[in-house]
Amino acid sequence: MTPPIDLRPYLDELERFADGQMSESEQAAFELRMEQDEQLSAAYEAYERFTADLRWVAGHETLRHRLIGLDKRLDQRQQALTRIQRRRRRTQVRWTVVAGVLAVLLGLGIWLWLRPHTMSPDEAWTYYYTPEPGLSKAATRKKGNTLLSEAMLQYRNGQYPEALQTMRRISEAGLSPDSLYYYTGVVLLRQGDAAAARSYLVRASRQPGSALTGKALYHLGMAQWRTGLLPQAQTTLRTVAADSRNPYQRQARKLLRTKLLQPQP
Amino acid sequence: MFFVFVISGAVTQPLAETLTHLRVGNQTFLIKFYQENRNLFARWARRQHQLEPAAAHELLRTVLVEFYDQVADGRLTKLPPDLRAYVYGMAAQNRQTTQTETDILPAAEAGRRRRLLGLFTQLTTDCQQVLMFFYFRGYNFEKVAGKMGFANATVARLQKSGCLRRLYDLHLRTQQAASPAGS
Numbered sequence: 052m053t054p055p056i057d058l059r060p061y062l063d064e065l066e067r068f069a070d071g072q073m074s075e076s077e078q079a080a081f082e083l084r085m086e087q088d089e090q091l092s093a094a095y096e097a098y099e100r101f102t103a104d105l106r107w108v109a110g111h112e113t114l115r116h117r118l119i120g121l122d123k124r125l126d127q128r129q130q131a132l133t134r135i136q137r138r139r140r141r142t143q144v145r146w147t148v149v150a151g152v153l154a155v156l157l158g159l160g161i162w163l164w165l166r167p168h169t170m171s172p173d174e175a176w177t178y179y180y181t182p183e184p185g186l187s188k189a190a191t192r193k194k195g196n197t198l199l200s201e202a203m204l205q206y207r208n209g210q211y212p213e214a215l216q217t218m219r220r221i222s223e224a225g226l227s228p229d230s231l232y233y234y235t236g237v238v239l240l241r242q243g244d245a246a247a248a249r250s251y252l253v254r255a256s257r258q259p260g261s262a263l264t265g266k267a268l269y270h271l272g273m274a275q276w277r278t279g280l281l282p283q284a285q286t287t288l289r290t291v292a293a294d295s296r297n298p299y300q301r302q303a304r305k306l307l308r309t310k311l312l313q314p315q316p
Numbered sequence: 317m318f319f320v321f322v323i324s325g326a327v328t329q330p331l332a333e334t335l336t337h338l339r340v341g342n343q344t345f346l347i348k349f350y351q352e353n354r355n356l357f358a359r360w361a362r363r364q365h366q367l368e369p370a371a372a373h374e375l376l377r378t379v380l381v382e383f384y385d386q387v388a389d390g391r392l393t394k395l396p397p398d399l400r401a402y403v404y405g406m407a408a409q410n411r412q413t414t415q416t417e418t419d420i421l422p423a424a425e426a427g428r429r430r431r432l433l434g435l436f437t438q439l440t441t442d443c444q445q446v447l448m449f450f451y452f453r454g455y456n457f458e459k460v461a462g463k464m465g466f467a468n469a470t471v472a473r474l475q476k477s478g479c480l481r482r483l484y485d486l487h488l489r490t491q492q493a494a495s496p497a498g499s
Contacts, residue, residue: 055491058484066477101484102451104432107388109452111433112444114343114384118350118377125354 058101061094068095069102175311180273181302183237183266196225202234211242228254229261237270245277265291269299276312285312335395338387341452346380353400360404365411379406389429435486443479450476 058065067073068081085092170178185207191200198221205214218235236251252274255267272287291303306312334345354373361372383403386392396402436444442464449455449463457469457476466472 055488057488059481059488062481062484066480070473072473101432101487104429105436105447105480105483106451107385107429108433108436109448109450110341110343110388111381111385112436113448113452114346115377115381116448117343117347118380121347121350122354122373122377125351 056094056097058094058098061091061098065095065098069098176277179302179306179309179311180277181299182241183234183270185237186234194226194230196221199226199230199234202238206234206238206241211238214238215242227261229258229263229267232258233263233267233270236267236274240270240274240277245274249274249278265294265297266299269297269303272303276306281312281314288312335387335393338384341454343384346384349399349403350376350380353403357404357407361407364408375407375410376403379403379410382406382410431490432483432487435483435490438486439479439483442475443482446472446476446479447483 064081068078073081085095186194186199186203188200188204191203198217202214202217202221205211205217215235215238218231218238221231223231232251232255236248236255239245239248239251249271252267252271255261256264256271258264261267268287269291272284272291275281275284275287285307288303288307291297291299292307294300297303337345354376357376358367358369358372361367361375362369365372367375380403383392383406436447439447446460446464449460450457455463457472460476461467461469461472464472464475466475
């Protein structure tokens with residue numbers, strides 16, 4: 052077997068020659084030497100074979116490195132795309148959930164708003180009845196009746212039985228009948244005794260030329276509603292609702308608009 | 317006659333031109349092929365060989381480098397009409413070889429180059445890069461210096477010379493080890 056040629060003694064010259072690093076005269080001299088020196092010629096052939104192999108290897112490795120580099124770039128792009136898609140999906144899901152919750156809340160709100168709600172008699176009473184505020188201190192002072200002042204103070208303080216007691220102590224001579232009947236009636240109504248209140252309020256509403264007639268009619272209508280006299284309540288409150296000077300006109304109309312005064316089947 | 321073949325149904329390129337480009341070291345064709353077929357190939361490899369995407373990508377790279385070697389060696393003188401089918405066939409063959417043989421048995425005619433490839437990978441990364449730039453890309457010393465960040469062309473020439481010597485020393489040592497009767 053032929054031993055391999057050791058290129059090392061020739062490598063500098065061969066490399067300079069092959070890489071075009073020689074001057075013209077050097078190159079000519081080298082070419083001449085190659086023609087005459089078999090060893091140098093064989094070394095050149097071996098060098099050419101070696102560099103040809105190296106070119107193949109360099110091509111192979113270049114492609115391999117380029118593909119690996121491309122692979123990394125594609126992976127990074129894929130990861131970035133996946134991240135974006137995941138973020139977009141998460142945002143979509145979040146907004147869908149938010150929209151869903153809002154829709155449910157809205158639906159619930161609408162249902163609560165529109166659902167048929169039947170009030171209990173007490174709730175309806177509290178909601179629709181506008182009590183008499185009672186006479187103020189100044190107003191009672193003007194009337195000059197100390198018992199009335201006391202009764203009104205007790206009424207305003209919610210002490211209805213006491214207010215009623217005081218009202219009963221007022222003599223007919225000390226206070227006009229319409230006021231006496233009216234305030235006794237409203238105190239009884241506030242106390243929850245609508246049936247008793249009714250008779251006082253009827254009388255108050257029938258006092259000729261009284262300024263309290265309109266107000267007495269409202270409270271009478273309310274007392275009739277409270278005691279279940281629905282047709283009578285309707286009639287009384289319609290009168291109130293038709294009277295533009297009645298301070299309770301709006302309240303009477305409000306109640307009449309409901310079905311609360313219609314007889315239940 | 318004008319031959320045209322199709323890569324992934326979109327890119328067309330004259331056959332003869334592709335081979336010529338590859339032979340003179342223009343690898344763009346294979347780079348593009350990899351870029352366009354990587355995901356498709358990974359799906360195929362998953363179905364056919366139960367390979368994870370990363371392993372499938374590596375297999376495709378190996379096959380494309382082997383394909384390039386065949387063209388560069390002159391083992392492949394005619395481009396297959398359906399390159400994708402050919403590459404997939406090579407991949408399937410590669411898988412079978414890997415499964416049945418543990419050692420790579422290079423073809424006799426490529427043995428010398430394969431050995432040199434093994435030695436080449438023992439060089440430093442910078443040396444590999446310099447030799448690839450000079451011997452494959454055909455860059456002059458000035459460009460090699462620019463690419464590698466060397467001070468000037470002379471430094472690049474000296475670096476390249478040193479790297480070539482290191483590779484040759486490795487090559488010589490291997491040759492001497494293979495034929496102890498020599499030297």
